[in-house]
Amino acid sequence: MSTTAILALDQGTTGSTALVIASDGRILGRGYSEFRQYFPRSGWVEHDANEIWETTRRVGREALEEARNREPFRVEGLGITNQRETVVLWDRETGEPVHRAIVWQDRRTAGICRELKEAGHEEKVRRRTGLVLDSYFSGTKLTWIFRENPELRRRAEAGELACGTIDSWLIHRLTGGEVHATDPTNASRTLLYDLHEGGWHSDLLGLMELPEGLLPEIRPSSGDFGVCGGEALGVEVPVAGVAGDQQAALYGQGCWEAGLAKNTYGTGAFLLLHTGSDPVPSEHGLLTTVACGPRGERAFALEGSIFIAGAAIQWLRDGLGLLSRADLSEEMARSLDGNDGVYFVPAFVGLGAPHWDPEARGTLVGLSRGSTRAHLVRAALEAMAYGTSDALRAMEADSGVVTSELRVDGGAAANDWLMQFQSGILGLPVRRPALVETTALGAAGLAGLQTGVWETPAEFLAAGGEPRIFQPGMGEADREPLLAGWRRALDAARAFRGDGSA
Known part of the structure; x- marks a missing residue:
């Protein structure tokens, strides 16, 4: 057969x-x-x-x-x-x-x-x-x-x-x-x-x-x-x-109900939060868009774009020569016990959701004589997690929906250190699928349910294999000082504006 x-x-x-x-x-x-x-x-x-x-x-x-x-x-x-x-x-x-x-x-x-x-x-x-x-x-x-x-x-x-x-x-x-x-x-x-x-x-x-x-x-x-x-x-x-590609990825991740979110870590990052059967207007600079329910029926999501994510690691590799391959960033981040107060805001083209400041500029803060290339690489990875946290909290504020976990895909999602840090910063489980090509998988799922290849959405999702779940490894006492440092770094990036204004 x-x-x-x-x-x-x-x-x-x-x-x-x-x-x-x-x-x-x-x-x-x-x-x-x-x-x-x-x-x-x-x-x-x-x-x-x-x-x-x-x-x-x-x-x-x-x-x-x-x-x-x-x-x-x-x-x-x-x-x-x-x-x-x-x-x-x-x-x-x-x-x-x-x-x-x-x-x-x-x-x-x-x-x-x-x-x-x-x-x-x-x-x-x-x-x-x-x-x-x-x-x-x-x-x-x-x-x-x-x-x-x-x-x-x-x-x-x-x-x-x-x-x-x-x-x-x-x-x-x-x-x-x-x-x-x-x-x-x-x-x-x-x-x-x-x-x-x-x-x-x-x-x-x-x-x-x-x-x-x-x-x-x-x-x-x-x-x-x-x-x-x-x-x-x-x-x-x-x-x-x-x-569309981002909604297909949302569907391929099994984010079919209100409160389920996915983040695609690519050159930038696309974060979508499923909000259910009714459109939710945004008060925090996000977009309201159509998504799919379990069988592809019309539903809604909030969408936020983080302009620079993996591109920051590419810049450290190609622009500054701090590492020869992007995948070495995980080992370099693990070599440190903490960030030692070093933060990197990669606002090369301004800040996207939820800050929307086109004149903010890339900023490194907290450097000392003890800072090494590992600190800069770790700071670039941490920035992806902080930016995702900012966008997700804005989505929760808009929707009134409390997120239960974050599902992830894209190139940087292969970095175990980043996924564990992301889980800790959010205080939520982070789920990485076995098949990372979730955009194509989502399109396949929509077609397969229509043609009977999969009888139910659950059967389709099970075919994707066992995901890896990253559980939060830090408590509030560790998380809040890190986020406070990030907020101060954002203030610095906004203060040093591309248009020369204060």
């Missing part, structure tokens, strides 16, 4: 990954490839949507081929997870893009956002969408395209064009143009989706100067997104699960 499996496509900002995930959680096949980044002007970032499609199709075929060479299996469904906010515009008839994809990192629409703020629209937008008026999100990217290209606006108003985030683009190509759809997690990152009504809102489309027929249909994250034809990946399979 052959193994049942899901093909998960994880389309990221710099590359595409494909995993064939068996019903018992094993990875049967894998493919990965990077693709080109375009920077036509300072602050502009673009992708070639056709290259994204070709890259994603290629790695999907590679993963399936590797799996076939390993053992007999049957693909029951396909799940998609993707870089969020990046937007594609294409011709409905030919399926060809009519403009390069504008990437979430792109800042060209800052003037449009400023215009909308000055006109007094930000509070209304925030109330409806849970987001702020920022170039980060999809809506103003489309506004810019149509302002700059009147012919494309004419074609959009005539119904000749379609748009969507990367999930919609991949669905369009996988289904041979039969399906134009997205899911609520991606829709909620566009500035066009009403969190309360659960759909596109005409007032928001009017504000962004967009025709209503341009947008994809919104379907449940675990649901029917059409059928991938054999010409795309060499196998005919239902597209049955879709979620």
Whole structure:
């Protein structure tokens, strides 16, 4: 009897990954490839949507081929997870893009956002969408395209064009143009989706100067997104699960109920706290976004971004030469009994959630003649834990939900010393999954529940293997002085501002 499996496509900002995930959680096949980044002007970032499609199709075929060479299996469904906010515009008839994809990192629409703020629209937008008026999100990217290209606006108003985030683009190509759809997690990152009504809102489309027929249909994250034809990946399979990358990771970690949180430690860090079935407005600079319930039904989360996390260790390695490999940071941190009062605030691009100070600057405090490179490396690791603590406490204050544990993934989550310190600083258990590729796993889970690979959410979660749990190893008497030192270091970073002000 052959193994049942899901093909998960994880389309990221710099590359595409494909995993064939068996019903018992094993990875049967894998493919990965990077693709080109375009920077036509300072602050502009673009992708070639056709290259994204070709890259994603290629790695999907590679993963399936590797799996076939390993053992007999049957693909029951396909799940998609993707870089969020990046937007594609294409011709409905030919399926060809009519403009390069504008990437979430792109800042060209800052003037449009400023215009909308000055006109007094930000509070209304925030109330409806849970987001702020920022170039980060999809809506103003489309506004810019149509302002700059009147012919494309004419074609959009005539119904000749379609748009969507990367999930919609991949669905369009996988289904041979039969399906134009997205899911609520991606829709909620566009500035066009009403969190309360659960759909596109005409007032928001009017504000962004967009025709209503341009947008994809919104379907449940675990649901029917059409059928991938054999010409795309060499196998005919239902597209049955879709979620934006951070929400997919939240789902892959089993964070399906209010009070469960995950943190992804990458270059920066993304912290999401599930808040249940109702959207929670933030009073602490966080975003309100759509998440998934146990079976992929619409739920909500608070999201906070910590701008610099693993990038601080990369800077100590590449910029200062204090260590040759990032994984050596664990041994260096363990070589010290304490931090000896040394703190590092890596505010290289300002402070993110919950402080939101763009002019704060990176700061090292507490140095003495006894300070060594190990102190700086340990301080960089500690900063990840302190920043996570700040964001999580803000989330708890916004939501009124008390967190029961933190689930973790991303590169720095492999550092046992950091995970133990994080647990101590939070006073909470920290859970690290056996399979750290939780973004792809989340997309697979949504597709697998829809297609019957897993009968229940609990069965899906069990397939991920046994997690490692880090229990708090410090009490309040140890924790509070460390946090007090961090708060003083934050004050120093804010005092030494990039704009020269006090």
